[in-house]
Amino acid sequence: MKYESDHLPVWDEGAGYLDPDADEVLSTWDEALDDKTQREHAARFVDALRHEPCSPACPNWLRYGVQPKGAKAGMAPGRCRSKAHKPEHLGYAGRRVLVSRKWSNKTLAEHKQDRRTWVLEPLGRGRPAD
Numbered sequence: 052m053k054y055e056s057d058h059l060p061v062w063d064e065g066a067g068y069l070d071p072d073a074d075e076v077l078s079t080w081d082e083a084l085d086d087k088t089q090r091e092h093a094a095r096f097v098d099a100l101r102h103e104p105c106s107p108a109c110p111n112w113l114r115y116g117v118q119p120k121g122a123k124a125g126m127a128p129g130r131c132r133s134k135a136h137k138p139e140h141l142g143y144a145g146r147r148v149l150v151s152r153k154w155s156n157k158t159l160a161e162h163k164q165d166r167r168t169w170v171l172e173p174l175g176r177g178r179p180a181d
Contacts, residue, residue, distance in 0.1 A: 054071070058071060059071065060077055063076075092173075092174070093138065095173065096170075097136075097138045100135075100136060101129050101136060102114060102128055102129050104119075105131060105133045105135035105136060106120075106133060106135070107119065107120035108120045108121050109131045109133065110126035110127055110128055110129075110130060110131050111128045111129065111131055113126060113127070113128050114128045
């Protein structure tokens with residue numbers, strides 16, 4: 052985060068939101084997506100999730116010594132065709148791994164906290180306070 056709750060960008064009717072200190076217009080969503088830092092982070096994200104299992108049938112389970120559901124010849128870790136592994140479907144808000152409580156023994160709140168921590172740690176933010 053760049054701004055705290057008591058120090059937020061201010062609205063300017065003609066320009067949009069401005070930085071409260073520098074009086075500069077904040078980047079638009081499209082500009083932020085074109086930013087070099089964001090692209091590097093997204094590339095690291097895609098690479099890291101390439102080998103994370105996305106479903107019971109994901110070939111990535113082979114890396115963990117588990118036969119995927121419906122296993123067949125030719126399956127290879129890192130070559131899952133599910134949209135969960137495609138860059139256009141990756142992002143902080145969505146689910147990137149199967150969060151079944153049946154095999155993980157975690158609640159949805161625990162999964163949410165795990166995903167948040169997983170995203171923040173590479174950015175140097177550490178584990179957020181509960």
